[in-house]
Amino acid sequence: MRYAMVIDTLKCVGCSDCVVACQTENNVPIGYCRDWITETVNGAYPTIELELKSERCNHCENAPCVRCCPTGASHQLDNGIVLVTGDECIGCGACIESCPYDARFQHPDGYVDKCTFCHHRLEKGQLPSCVSVCPTKCMYFGDLDNPNSEVSRLLKNRKHKTLAPEAGTKPKVYYLI
Amino acid sequence: MTTSRRKFIKISALGLGGVAATTSAFNMFGSNSYLNEMVKENITKKLKRTPTYCEVCFWKCAGWTYSDNEGNIQKIIGNETDPHCYGRLCPRGTGGVGMYTDEDRLKTPLIRTTINGEETFKEASWEEALDLIASKFKGIKEKYGAESFALLKHGSPGKHLEHLFKAYGSDTIAEPAYAQCRGAREAGFALTYGSWVGSPEPTDIRDTKCLVLIGSHIGENMHNSQVQEMSDAIDNGATIITVDPRFSTAASKSKHWLAIKPATDIALMLAWINVIIEEGIYDKEYVEKYTTGFNELKDHVLNFTPEWAYGITTIKPEVIRKTAREMANAAPAVIIHPGRHVSWYGDDTQRARAMAILNGILGSWGRRGGFYLKESISVPKYPHPKYPHPKWDWRDIGEKYPMAQMGITTEVIRAAIPSADNKYPVKAMMVAGTNITKSIPEKALLEKAMDELEFMVVMDTMPMDVTGYADVVLPECTYLERYDGIRSATNREPSIAVRVPAVKPKYDSKPGWWVAKQIGERLGLGEFFNYNDYEEVIEWQLKQMGTSLEEMNKIGVKHFPRKSGPLYIEEDKKYEFPTASGKVELYSKELKNLGFDPLPNYTKHPEAPQGFYRLNYGRAPMHTFSRTANNPNLNDLKSENDLWVNPKVARIIGLKTGQKVWLRNQDEIISSFSIKVRVTERVRWDSVYMVHGFGHDNKKLSRAFGKGINDTQMVSKTMIDPIMGGTGMRGNFVEILTENPYKTVEI
Numbered sequence: 001m002r003y004a005m006v007i008d009t010l011k012c013v014g015c016s017d018c019v020v021a022c023q024t025e026n027n028v029p030i031g032y033c034r035d036w037i038t039e040t041v042n043g044a045y046p047t048i049e050l051e052l053k054s055e056r057c058n059h060c061e062n063a064p065c066v067r068c069c070p071t072g073a074s075h076q077l078d079n080g081i082v083l084v085t086g087d088e089c090i091g092c093g094a095c096i097e098s099c100p101y102d103a104r105f106q107h108p109d110g111y112v113d114k115c116t117f118c119h120h121r122l123e124k125g126q127l128p129s130c131v132s133v134c135p136t137k138c139m140y141f142g143d144l145d146n147p148n149s150e151v152s153r154l155l156k157n158r159k160h161k162t163l164a165p166e167a168g169t170k171p172k173v174y175y176l177i
Numbered sequence: 178m179t180t181s182r183r184k185f186i187k188i189s190a191l192g193l194g195g196v197a198a199t200t201s202a203f204n205m206f207g208s209n210s211y212l213n214e215m216v217k218e219n220i221t222k223k224l225k226r227t228p229t230y231c232e233v234c235f236w237k238c239a240g241w242t243y244s245d246n247e248g249n250i251q252k253i254i255g256n257e258t259d260p261h262c263y264g265r266l267c268p269r270g271t272g273g274v275g276m277y278t279d280e281d282r283l284k285t286p287l288i289r290t291t292i293n294g295e296e297t298f299k300e301a302s303w304e305e306a307l308d309l310i311a312s313k314f315k316g317i318k319e320k321y322g323a324e325s326f327a328l329l330k331h332g333s334p335g336k337h338l339e340h341l342f343k344a345y346g347s348d349t350i351a352e353p354a355y356a357q358c359r360g361a362r363e364a365g366f367a368l369t370y371g372s373w374v375g376s377p378e379p380t381d382i383r384d385t386k387c388l389v390l391i392g393s394h395i396g397e398n399m400h401n402s403q404v405q406e407m408s409d410a411i412d413n414g415a416t417i418i419t420v421d422p423r424f425s426t427a428a429s430k431s432k433h434w435l436a437i438k439p440a441t442d443i444a445l446m447l448a449w450i451n452v453i454i455e456e457g458i459y460d461k462e463y464v465e466k467y468t469t470g471f472n473e474l475k476d477h478v479l480n481f482t483p484e485w486a487y488g489i490t491t492i493k494p495e496v497i498r499k500t501a502r503e504m505a506n507a508a509p510a511v512i513i514h515p516g517r518h519v520s521w522y523g524d525d526t527q528r529a530r531a532m533a534i535l536n537g538i539l540g541s542w543g544r545r546g547g548f549y550l551k552e553s554i555s556v557p558k559y560p561h562p563k564y565p566h567p568k569w570d571w572r573d574i575g576e577k578y579p580m581a582q583m584g585i586t587t588e589v590i591r592a593a594i595p596s597a598d599n600k601y602p603v604k605a606m607m608v609a610g611t612n613i614t615k616s617i618p619e620k621a622l623l624e625k626a627m628d629e630l631e632f633m634v635v636m637d638t639m640p641m642d643v644t645g646y647a648d649v650v651l652p653e654c655t656y657l658e659r660y661d662g663i664r665s666a667t668n669r670e671p672s673i674a675v676r677v678p679a680v681k682p683k684y685d686s687k688p689g690w691w692v693a694k695q696i697g698e699r700l701g702l703g704e705f706f707n708y709n710d711y712e713e714v715i716e717w718q719l720k721q722m723g724t725s726l727e728e729m730n731k732i733g734v735k736h737f738p739r740k741s742g743p744l745y746i747e748e749d750k751k752y753e754f755p756t757a758s759g760k761v762e763l764y765s766k767e768l769k770n771l772g773f774d775p776l777p778n779y780t781k782h783p784e785a786p787q788g789f790y791r792l793n794y795g796r797a798p799m800h801t802f803s804r805t806a807n808n809p810n811l812n813d814l815k816s817e818n819d820l821w822v823n824p825k826v827a828r829i830i831g832l833k834t835g836q837k838v839w840l841r842n843q844d845e846i847i848s849s850f851s852i853k854v855r856v857t858e859r860v861r862w863d864s865v866y867m868v869h870g871f872g873h874d875n876k877k878l879s880r881a882f883g884k885g886i887n888d889t890q891m892v893s894k895t896m897i898d899p900i901m902g903g904t905g906m907r908g909n910f911v912e913i914l915t916e917n918p919y920k921t922v923e924i
Contacts, residue, residue, distance in 0.1 A: 010411060013426045014396075016798065020799070044824075050424065056541060068319070082508065133266060135266075137409075138408065166408045
């Protein structure tokens with residue numbers, strides 16, 4: 001089991017529903033977010049390209065945040081999900097600095113917080129909150145080890161990219177382009 | 178548009194700063210374990226779910242409100258069987274919880290009073306406020322007649338008050354959703370097809386092969402099921418053609434983006450019709466069978482060639498031809514989308530007619546992938562006595578505009594300004610669920626009208642700007658705390674949805690139905706409100722429809738079979754359109770008889786003077802009108818609007834992204850607040866753009882006050898649609914001021 005998320009940038013409209021759904025699902029305090037929207041504009045009027053996409057923790061196979069954590073609070077499950085155990089976290093911020101995706105933040109209660117792929121929902125057989133609400137259905141979630149999963153098939157058939165591949169982190173969030 | 182991460186950045190910077198910050202964080206861990214448990218507990222807690230439909234916008238998606246035992250709303254999730262949202266709410270629906278939690282909400286009735294010569298509001302009891310309102314209702318009726326008490330409304334609360342007003346004897350009712358929004362399109366399509374487009378639009382986007390958006394920015398407007406179906410259409414390889422002077426989100430998903438010069442859309446459509454007819458690629462069978470006036474149309478467009486349109490629209494002739502052919506190739510699975518907010522230039526009914534005609538010659542109305550034949554189920558009326566017949570009403574106020582099929586808000590407002598020839602004097606007004614100071618342009622006129630009123634009462638959930646003009650302010654509870662009428666959806670198949678309160682009303686707020694009943698009873702109209710709780714009304718109606726509140730509490734949405742026949746016109750059967758001729762009226766005799774152009778013509782509209790830019794406005798996906806700017810969840814996603822400026826313009830004026838500027842329009846109206854510049858290639862050099870609904874004037878909106886510019890404030894010139902009275906708002910031009918015009922000079 002290797003969980004991955006695939007996001008179709010050709011469909012994303014950048015509405016931020018994923019952001020607010022994550023906040024209400026995971027009690028993320030207002031002013032903070034575990035996922036966010038980026039917008040990239042290239043070209044000049046009237047030959048322009050626009051890419052909108054939803055970003056979050058990439059649950060990297062080679063996760064620098066896990067390696068640099070002095071207490072073991074940042075850890076990786078067998079299914080690839082990277083989590084932070086709040087009461088083992090000393091809030092040193094090393095993981096925040098090590099993350100090439102700027103995906104972690106210090107929760108006002110002190111510990112470091114980030115996307116969990118809605119681990120608590122997966123346990124109940126539900127999709128991550130962001131995936132389940134997206135009005136454009138541009139987000140897919142599943143198991144890369146299963147060649148017949150929707151995510152495996154999309155990655156097989158569609159052109160895609162990951163963010164900051166040069167960091168060598170082997171991200172598990174893929175973008176269809 | 179990147180989601181705000183202000184605090185995130187601030188805190189991680191602190192973390193870097195040194196030991197002190199880290200230590201203090203460390204000290205907190207005594208309780209961290211407990212807090213962590215609380216988070217987990219909150220997440221896994223058994224939550225109760227209550228059916229509702231959303232009131233953050235007019236799409237009214239059905240969903241489930243999840244609340245805990247203590248009466249806290251945790252989240253709102255879409256109802257999977259609802260044809261408006263298919264289980265996926267948009268950010269506003271998901272963030273609807275913020276309407277409930279917003280600590281700036283109206284908390285108690287307020288009555289205007291004078292203390293030491295200064296006007297102010299005093300907190301009042303409901304008894305006191307309602308008694309005062311009832312006495313004013315009686316007074317106005319005695320002095321002028323019930324007709325002089327007008328209602329301006331929007332959404333669910335408006336329905337309850339409409340009932341009150343009609344029972345009282347006034348049908349002087351209007352809503353900005355008509356003449357300031359979609360009215361012109363309803364008139365244009367009704368003239369052509371005999372029926373309104375309606376809401377939601379019966380666009381068969383999921384099965385379309387070609388979607389044409391003219392100034393409609395699906396994806397930035399989150400008209401939920403349409404956004405979802407546009408996504409399906411992208412998956413299915415449909416061609417999207419977007420006509421917009423701005424590179425909208427939809428434009429970025431399009432095969433063809435036609436970067437049109439603003440205010441020239443009719444010229445483009447005439448050229449499209451010219452190509453489709455000249456090349457003989459229209460749907461000959463459909464035109465023959467179902468339309469009338471084709472020959473007149475053919476003669477009319479003869480000279481409107483792509484070359485003619487090029488000089489007007491700046492769209493190259495080969496692009497006009499190519500896109501016309503793509504539409505024809507896709508036909509009848511093609512949609513020239515009617516749009517929604519279409520009150521632009523005053524010839525909007527004619528622009529809608531051009532869209533309707535294009536759809537007609539491509540044979541898309543009543544066809545798969547074009548427009549389906551919508552159907553809804555009517556909800557039985559809860560029994561009440563017959564309404565009295567008013568001596569005059571909204572029709573009379575709007576009599577100058579023959580095709581106005583609803584009240585024209587701006588005309589009702591004008592009727593409040595006394596003049597010798599004002600036959601329909603409006604003397605008092607109730608405003609509910611609409612912040613008219615942000616939706617109605619020509620602020621000077623609006624303020625004069627409100628000043629002339631003998632009495633004004635506003636009902637809202639939030640201290641919107643308009644509440645500041647009221648004599649009495651009533652705090653309505655949010656949609657999550659109240660019953661409202663049954664939502665009957667007009668869609669591919671009929672369905673209904675219910676709204677049941679998930680929690681008790683916060684503060685001293687009350688449901689709209691209760692307010693209407695309380696006023697009604699004080700006016701001796703109790704027999705119009707023959708129930709103790711609106712729940713009884715819904716229960717009775719549901720029973721007539723073969724269901725119950727008990728069942729609806731479990732399913733939220735109930736579907737009914739179609740009765741009007743198939744979803745599309747059957748090729749081998751006779752089909753009559755509800756027009757005078759029974760056909761699609763390409764040429765409109767009705768318009769001809771009324772003295773208007775029976776076929777649309779392009780009219781040149783004013784252009785920006787030197788140094789000015791046309792002000793265009795639109796939507797952001799996480800906000801509705803000016804309603805959501807203060808919503809804590811949605812404000813967190815976007816807290817202010819910005820001014821889109823083309824880099825060429827930025828270079829001339831010397832503007833940088835993030836710089837604060839003010840605007841001054843052609844009538845020397847200066848924006849109350851500043852706005853941050855966003856230099857972007859996504860906007861033309863002859864216009865600037867901002868998202869509507871910001872620049873709030875009321876300090877009580879702690880998050881939204883003074884953030885960004887209110888585009889409507891800059892709209893002091895309007896162009897009125899002579900056919901249906903629509904308020905064209907896209908003909909205003911602004912200068913960009915880099916110096917604060919309000920800076921006081923110290924002497």
